[in-house]
Amino acid sequence: MNIRKAHIRDIPAIQELINVYASQGLMLPRSLNSLCEGLRDFLVVEEAGKIVGVGALHILWTDLAEIRSLAIAPERVKNGLGLKIVRALLEEARQLGIEKVFTLTYQPGFFEKCGFHRVPKDALPQKAWKECFDCVKFPNCDEVPLLIELKDIQPNQTG
Template sequence: MQTTISCRKASPADIDALHGLIQNYAAQGIMLPRSKEALRRHIDSFFVAEEAEKLIGCGSLFRLGADLVEIRSLGMADGYKGKGLGTMIVSALIEEARAQQVPKIMALTYAVDFFVKNGFTVVEKEIFPEKVWTDCIHCSKKDRCDEIAVVRILD
């Protein structure tokens, strides 16, 4: 039996599953942790992917300035990498940025090839002081950050 994967805006009912997915990545040191309270406060910025009513992926859009948003907390459940799920979520986030009339989307990532395939360009992270002063100053890797910055300019 074939099931369909869908992508939608997150709701408060998704918080526990979102938290579990994000904490799995955070435990590996590849995503910043998010508390359930932070997820509650920012639930309207998240999109989730689900299959058979099970949350299997997520991503959020965080405003860094009038003309810049960041893709953050992009991840998927084990077994779903390489199946187009990440692209589905990023496409939804891009459409959300367009709806908000924000012309630039950035991300800090280890998955550079994925973002390049989705129309992003590698750039120096120092061109995003908004990000540095919002999150990076609180990160344990701030003095030795090994993530790569990518950006996409929307048309």
Template sequence: MEVRKAAAADVESMQQLIQQFADDGLMLPRTVKSLCEHLQSFTVAVEDGRVVGVAGLHVLWKDLAEIRSLAVDPQVHGQGVGRKVVEHLLHEAEQLGIAQVLSLTYQTGFFEKLNFHVVRKESLPHKVWKDCIYCKKFYHCDEVAMVYYTQHYEAFQAIREA
């Protein structure tokens, strides 16, 4: 399996994979147009020429990014595809100097294994919620907010407190 930055040829497969989970209310849907506009922020896992995993790293602010639209083909669940995609995005966040990586998720056990920590949603900046208005669950969100602290976190906190 190869994990790499998404390419234009991957967009249709990415959208179909994300839509499976959006139909079940587990994530926001993404249009082909939206995926094209944000293509540079997406990573895919490809096996035998087929997209089997996808997620995006959306930078929200100089100290915060969000993993969005993490979807893994049900045929390969439990084979480490999601972990490899998330690790790729965490490495990317490190390279960008981002201090924290957020995930709004129902899969807390998965993210805990990757050293994410549950945080109170109220502790997050308002800009995190800008896409939430499109969600059917906007007024009764039951997702859990989890944050991963990169190697840049302590340095960023020191600068903020100075």
């Protein structure tokens, strides 16, 4: 198993993995265009040449980033891959000097196990909502916002 930065050749597999869950209403879909534009945000978990996990760290401001598009192959769920991806993304945020990381999710329990805590939507800066205008659920977002402050945890302490 290898966690690494995503490559262009990974985009079809990333999109397929995300859209498995998007088709079930468990996460938002990602277009080919958005994946190409945000490719540098993504980490993938590769196992025997197959992408079995994905997650992205999207920087919004000097002190704020978002974990998004976290998806694990259905046959690999409950094997700790999600936690490993979140840890890797938080470590990347720490190395970049980012102080806070948030997520908008339909799976708040998982992120709470990773050390995130729920926050009111209005606690996030307006910049966090800029992509929401293009979302099919705007303005009736039902995702749960969670936040973690990296100063409050030691490296690899999550989960």
